[in-house]
Amino acid sequence: MEHMVRVLNDRDRRTLAWLRQQVSDASLSEAARRCSGPTKPYVSQVCRCLGLRPPEFRASRTHSPHVPTATAEQSLASIREILAAMPAGRTSGQYAGGRSV
Secondary structure, eight states: OTTTSBOOSHHHHHHHHHHHHHSOHHHHHHHHHHHOOSSOOBHHHHHHHHTOOOOOOOOOTTSOOOOOOHHHHHHHHHHHHHHHHSOTTOOTTBOTTSOBO
């Protein structure tokens, strides 16, 4: 079916697999033809065309949680230095010119 609809990521793949459980391949193909334009339709377009709303898929357990990188840690350290150097009386509603936003 991926030859008939645009599948960009894992969520699209899971949604397409779910769609195939809900309707026949023939119905899915017909819906893809009905809602396609000059390019293949997105999976979400096919769902709307069929009047279906896919379930919310939870994040896969195979993916690890975000792990800070050295670049991210360095960027955060730079931000902290900039914030620490700011005058203590300055409010968050002011920008560098000293006027309120």
